[in-house]
Amino acid sequence: MLCGLLALPCAADNLRWGYGPADAMPYVGVEQQRLQRGLAHRLGLELALRLDLPVEFIETPNNRLETYLQQGRLHLICNANPEWVGEPQRLHWSPPLYEEEDVLLQHRDTAPLTSLQSLHGKVLGTSLGYVYSAPLMAAFADQRILRQDVRDLDTSLQMLDKQRLDAVIDMRRNLAYKLAQHPQLRLDFSPWVVQRYQVHCAYGPHLPVAAERLDALLVELRDQGRIEQWLEEALRSAADSPEVSAR
Incomplete structure (x- = not known):
């Protein structure tokens, strides 16, 4: 404890x-x-x-x-x-x-992710045990989107920077904090807000x-x-x- x-x-x-x-x-x-x-x-x-x-x-x-x-x-x-x-x-x-919102980070060399459909067939970095929006959870369940639980947010962002993930989902403030800590990462926010x-x-x-x-x-x-x-x-x-x- x-x-x-x-x-x-x-x-x-x-x-x-x-x-x-x-x-x-x-x-x-x-x-x-x-x-x-x-x-x-x-x-x-x-x-x-x-x-x-x-x-x-x-x-x-x-x-x-x-x-x-x-x-x-x-x-x-x-x-x-x-x-x-x-x-x-x-x-x-x-x-x-x-208030908070779940948003995506993506590599700046990739096309903007603008909807759930734009994630189909892609690997999304997630947090173990976290529950996301109902449409996203349904897409994980039928494998339209591949969920990859990663042990912590730093690891997720390093994987995304190396393009071993297609995107990472988290709370906007969490992601903004990490980007301010690590300005060298070649990552940008997606324009799509997954859920408020x-x-x-x-x-x-x-x-x-x-x-x-x-x-x-x-x-x-x-x-x-x-x-x-x-x-x-x-x-x-x-x-x-x-x-x-x-x-």
Whole structure:
């Protein structure tokens, strides 16, 4: 278990905050096997102060996040959406906190990808355990588009730069952060937006505070512009943040 606490030991009444191993900046920044940067870190520490409750940041495989929430091994995850879990009705969903969109990066020497059909017969770099738009998932299922799960986003982009993939799909902010870190990559955004969506936090049934109280704090931070500010600060830091081996 990886704990990022406010200088306090792990305890049963900590707020256990889960994140996936493929999550990336500006949302999750892992250094020396600990979550130390990004929106999840800033938001988690702020909530810990306001709730007077230590927070643990726990890396969890994506395919176990939902189960761990139900079991109480995690209390919440953020950067989430009800369409990405199997039984969203069993979780409490916060109000929307910000918007994101899934987009494609492609090699600049290739023709622009402008639709689902333009991906037919191509190999798309994806993240293990991630759920994408329903039309794209259907195209993976019948192999009109070949899904290739890659262990992390850096590896995906290196493969794309060498044209071992036809495109990579991820959140726009994640990809923008990586391009700012690695301007030498010969990659461009596709003009096609695969999917736009609202992003929430999801709470399991063992949350140690009232869900309504946590909702109110998150809405306050959203409406004050703090969440958007933290995201913008993380994005601006990309050029000054050389790639650090996280694991």
